[in-house]
Amino acid sequence: MSTPTEGTAVKVNHQRQKQNEIIQPLLTDLYQLTMAYAYWKSGKVEDTAVFDLFFRKNPFSGEFTIFAGLEECIKFLYNFRYSDSDIAYLKQILPPYIEEEFFRYLKDLTVEDVTLFAIPEGSVVFPRVPLLRVEGPLIVVQLLETTFLNLINYSSLIATNAARFRMAAGKRIKLLEFGLRRAQGPDGGLSASKYAYLGGFDGTSNVLAGKLFHIPVKGTHAHAYISSFSTLADLKTRNENGSDLIESRDFVEACTRRRDQLAALLGILLQEANDGELAAFISYAMAFPDGFTALVDTYEVLRSGLLNFCAVAVALSDFGYRPIGIRLDSGDLAYLSNRARDAFRKIAEELAIPWFSQLSIVASNDINEETILSLNDQHHQIDCFGIGTHLVTCQKQPALGCVYKLVEINKQPKIKLSEDLEKVTIPGRKDIYRLYGSDGHALIDLMQKHGEPPPLAGNRVLCRHPFLESKRAYVSPARVEPLLHIYWQNGTCSQPLPSMEQLRHRVQHQLGTIRQDHKRNLNPTPYKVSVSDSLYSYLHKLWLQNAPIGELS
Numbered sequence: 001m002s003t004p005t006e007g008t009a010v011k012v013n014h015q016r017q018k019q020n021e022i023i024q025p026l027l028t029d030l031y032q033l034t035m036a037y038a039y040w041k042s043g044k045v046e047d048t049a050v051f052d053l054f055f056r057k058n059p060f061s062g063e064f065t066i067f068a069g070l071e072e073c074i075k076f077l078y079n080f081r082y083s084d085s086d087i088a089y090l091k092q093i094l095p096p097y098i099e100e101e102f103f104r105y106l107k108d109l110t111v112e113d114v115t116l117f118a119i120p121e122g123s124v125v126f127p128r129v130p131l132l133r134v135e136g137p138l139i140v141v142q143l144l145e146t147t148f149l150n151l152i153n154y155s156s157l158i159a160t161n162a163a164r165f166r167m168a169a170g171k172r173i174k175l176l177e178f179g180l181r182r183a184q185g186p187d188g189g190l191s192a193s194k195y196a197y198l199g200g201f202d203g204t205s206n207v208l209a210g211k212l213f214h215i216p217v218k219g220t221h222a223h224a225y226i227s228s229f230s231t232l233a234d235l236k237t238r239n240e241n242g243s244d245l246i247e248s249r250d251f252v253e254a255c256t257r258r259r260d261q262l263a264a265l266l267g268i269l270l271q272e273a274n275d276g277e278l279a280a281f282i283s284y285a286m287a288f289p290d291g292f293t294a295l296v297d298t299y300e301v302l303r304s305g306l307l308n309f310c311a312v313a314v315a316l317s318d319f320g321y322r323p324i325g326i327r328l329d330s331g332d333l334a335y336l337s338n339r340a341r342d343a344f345r346k347i348a349e350e351l352a353i354p355w356f357s358q359l360s361i362v363a364s365n366d367i368n369e370e371t372i373l374s375l376n377d378q379h380h381q382i383d384c385f386g387i388g389t390h391l392v393t394c395q396k397q398p399a400l401g402c403v404y405k406l407v408e409i410n411k412q413p414k415i416k417l418s419e420d421l422e423k424v425t426i427p428g429r430k431d432i433y434r435l436y437g438s439d440g441h442a443l444i445d446l447m448q449k450h451g452e453p454p455p456l457a458g459n460r461v462l463c464r465h466p467f468l469e470s471k472r473a474y475v476s477p478a479r480v481e482p483l484l485h486i487y488w489q490n491g492t493c494s495q496p497l498p499s500m501e502q503l504r505h506r507v508q509h510q511l512g513t514i515r516q517d518h519k520r521n522l523n524p525t526p527y528k529v530s531v532s533d534s535l536y537s538y539l540h541k542l543w544l545q546n547a548p549i550g551e552l553s
């Protein structure tokens with residue numbers, strides 16, 4: 001990390017790190033284990049390899065990605081061990097002729113000789129740049145592939161999605177993640193809550209995520225609560241000896257009296273307001289007098305929900321409490337929020353309750369990034385968005401597409417060719433630098449062959465497009481930042497790992513270093529990722545060496 005004082009170093013020496021227990025060596029594809037056996041049988045136990053983990057295209061038609069999931073990869077390394085029951089299971093599923101000695105090899109296998117270089121978690125990252133460079137015994141680093149990809153792909157996708165929602169909403173608006181019910185299973189739901197928070201959300205409705213990751217948990221109530229009451233007669237106080245915070249009879253009277261008064265003030269017909277809804281609001285306010293947020297769209301926002309809420313909210317104020325606000329879950333959210341704010345302001349003025357004008361308006365209902373951008377154009381009065389489906393399922397793009405590619409074996413570079421230029425790998429061990437301009441914004445990422453002298457601030461460096469010969473530029477950076485840092489070496493984590501709060505802060509700080517045109521929603525400018533002149537020549541020489549020459553007849 002660039003600031004090693006941040007965070008607390010993870011305890012060293014194979015202490016088991018607390019991690020979701022499904023993250024274990026068998027959480028992998030079968031082919032990693034069959035390859036391990038074939039590597040082992042063909043005498044490749046001593047071979048060493050370098051793999052790069054990277055993605056090829058930014059998600060959501062955007063031009064940036066937030067890197068997340070690194071801490072989980074490190075915990076996975078800490079915990080990496082095949083158990084006796086793992087070995088027993090592998091014996092069952094692999095063919096009977098697999099040599100017994102291979103299973104002993106697996107049982108003793110450790111990640112002691114693996115070295116992991118990574119870009120710090122929470123960084124803004126770009127296509128083709130290795131997020132991880134994994135070095136070590138071929139068999140071992142191969143075995144890490146699927147789990148590392150699993151730990152990074154969705155985490156980075158959701159952190160990026162959350163960061164995009166945050167950018168669309170601006171700093172002032174609260175963003176709550178409500179996605180658990182729509183998430184891809186329990187693990188998807190937990191990861192979504194965790195990485196949405198990392199990406200810039202303020203809280204989650206997911207209680208277990210709150211407990212496990214120390215995320216603020218927040219919530220309102222559902223339509224079922226409102227529709228479970230039909231009339232004011234449904235209001236029964238559980239506590240007949242008067243120990244409720246609010247005495248029920250007095251409070252109900254205050255609410256109905258206030259409703260009569262406010263109907264006239266707001267020009268709403270009293271008989272149109274739903275009594276069951278009023279009863280529901282009253283009962284919820286009695287249960288949570290200092291945390292009252294009412295869902296106001298069960299019947300009719302403007303003719304019922306808003307009036308009933310205001311009646312209960314003013315009555316709460318009469319009793320010395322301050323309600324929080326309303327949630328809108330259908331209809332035209334811009335229009336309704338403006339009308340609600342008008343009503344709050346009017347009451348604030350007429351009843352001399354100044355804070356009433358600032359009551360919070362939460363909006364939910366299938367909200368996506370575009371809805372927020374459109375609402376911004378319409379001048380809404382929403383203070384908080386509750387977002388589920390589009391955030392956690394990443395409906396706009398459900399996978400990031402990170403890959404894990406061999407770039408070096410026994411110190412020999414390896415290249416993977418493809419008809420599709422996007423899919424040609426950049427061979428060899430590489431160092432990565434981010435070059436910044438004098439205004440503090442990132443200009444370009446530069447990959448060099450490992451060992452090339454690093455670019456220096458103030459010196460001109462030639463940056464080339466990896467594949468298109470004519471695309472090149474001289475860059476004189478004001479600042480140069482090496483992106484890859486050692487995170488795992490000699491069987492232990494070699495960096496302090498930041499806390500969740502520090503990661504959240506890092507994401508926003510990093511986004512501040514990226515030019516606005518790379519971040520805009522519509523047709524953003526691609527950020528440049530380049531290679532040094534030397535890496536360019538090396539890459540193209542290898543490409544020619546490896547590409548077969550065709551023969552026409």
Ligand SMILES: Nc1ncnc2c1ncn2[C@@H]1O[C@H](COP(=O)(O)OP(=O)(O)OP(=O)(O)O)[C@@H](O)[C@H]1O
Binds near residue numbers: 329330368
């Ligand atoms: N002012 C607005 N501008 C743009 N999009 C909006 C605005 N208000 C609401 N939306 C979005 O429009 C969509 C409305 O969806 P839909 O018509 O299914 O809901 P509804 O009829 O309002 O509510 P429901 O069906 O849940 O009772 C939602 O995705 C919502 O987020």
Ligand SMILES: O=P(O)(O)OC[C@H]1O[C@H](OP(=O)(O)OP(=O)(O)O)[C@H](O)[C@@H]1O
Binds near residue numbers: 367388
């Ligand atoms: O819309 P999302 O972004 O996914 O946010 C979560 C939704 O979950 C709840 O709806 P519920 O499960 O009651 O279903 P609904 O769609 O019928 O409102 C809540 O009222 C939100 O509308």
Ligand SMILES: O=C(O)c1cccnc1
Binds near residue numbers: 220221327364386388
């Ligand atoms: O607390 C809420 O309002 C909430 C929680 C989950 C889903 N929808 C809404």
Ligand SMILES: [Mg+2]
Binds near residue numbers: 364365
């Ligand atoms: Mg809903």
